[in-house]
Amino acid sequence: MSLKNPYQNISFENDCFLFKNLNDNERQKLLQISRLKTLSKQQYLAMQDSPSDKLFNIASGVAAVEKVSSSGRKQIMAFLFPGDFVGLSHFDTYEYSIRSLTDLTTYEFKRNDLTSLAETLPTLKVNLNEIYSLILSLSLEQVYLLGQLKACERVCFLITQLLKRIPEANADKLDFPMTRTDIADYLGLTVETVSRSFSQLKRDGVISTISPNSISILQQETLEALAAID
Amino acid sequence: MSLKNPYQNISFENDCFLFKNLNDNERQKLLQISRLKTLSKQQYLAMQDSPSDKLFNIASGVAAVEKVSSSGRKQIMAFLFPGDFVGLSHFDTYEYSIRSLTDLTTYEFKRNDLTSLAETLPTLKVNLNEIYSLILSLSLEQVYLLGQLKACERVCFLITQLLKRIPEANADKLDFPMTRTDIADYLGLTVETVSRSFSQLKRDGVISTISPNSISILQQETLEALAAID
DNA sequence: CGGTCTGTTGAAAACGATCAATACGTGTGG
């Protein structure tokens, strides 16, 4: 009963919010109403405006929560990493699409199943509330990021975020699971500005590039100072 | 048991999320653990980093949820209007300050009182969850606003928001309860840019000004097209 | 080998920020 997560070296259910503090019996029940789903990259788990009957808990890989407006502008609201939970909402259609950026495995729950089970498992209910609180807190960080930080600072913020959230990332080697376009759509910038920010950070000796999608962090303190949001 | 809200013409408890679908008995219980608090303008209901032991439900007036970073930059995360609930969080200190922009009355709850009561009143629990969902949804709108809209569009978005949320506002007369600085801190702009956006909207005949803090909306469709976020 | 996708770089333009000056409204005291 301890599925090894291919994306990290720890047993998944022990390390993610949804399963937190559940005993073996409770975990069993939760797993029973879930379905392990596998997707290749660039596929949609959920589509904006379609019925929001399912919720997902990322097991491995990275996904993006995104919104495309009628004017064609796209904003990525969040990146999702292993352990992240998504789909909580009281609306009957998804407000945002969820797209896999890498190959992805995820636990899928039917909304009704999960809410019913939460009624009988108080700890699960607590977990769901904490997840809500956490998501809100992250989205308010995003508000500050977009309202106050300059282009280069935003890129630094993303790098520190990835460093924390991608299991096998470290200062010596950080692989970006998303394209420059995705980064731009997340940070409210253009691809060119993102690219220029990377170049500037390289020029300043804060990072160095192994390949376009893989960097080393040379001055972590500088990076974190630039990314500071409090 | 129907307090008249000085800021609007409806009985408050009938029209706000926290009290929704509660019967008279349940309302009584909720009111019993609440304290009606009155503040003059520019006072703090809650301070960033202080213990987050209280929650508030705005009865009348307008407030701002704001964050000041160590670098001195200020971001207003949200404006709060009558009926709005604030303070939900699983952190033990407030992540943001709450400041009254006008004279304000608010129901104050001790966190423990409210969570205990919610255990015995399922409807209240549902309401709290819906409030969470709503706040998250608004904060994601804010992410899109800051990530994708131009200065003038942001101002239009704020105007349509105020039109919806301020009870006595209408297209003929909309009074701004906040200063240009507050607007700028909310929209991630400077005072000057906000002011120029207003001037431009005036020049284009979309709005006209009664006084600096009071406008008429002449072309609501144009305004809403500019503010469109979906 | 050529095509496509992704990322980088350059030059020009647009946008918003900054700095500085001016107007306006309100309240106070002469």
Added chain:
DNA sequence: CCACACGTATTGATCGTTTTCAACAGACCG
């Protein structure tokens, strides 16, 4: 009642950043 000061809003000129448009480079794939 007027003069003045203070806080707030507007406007202008200039500067800096980001966007836009365009060219090019590298990786991957048929």
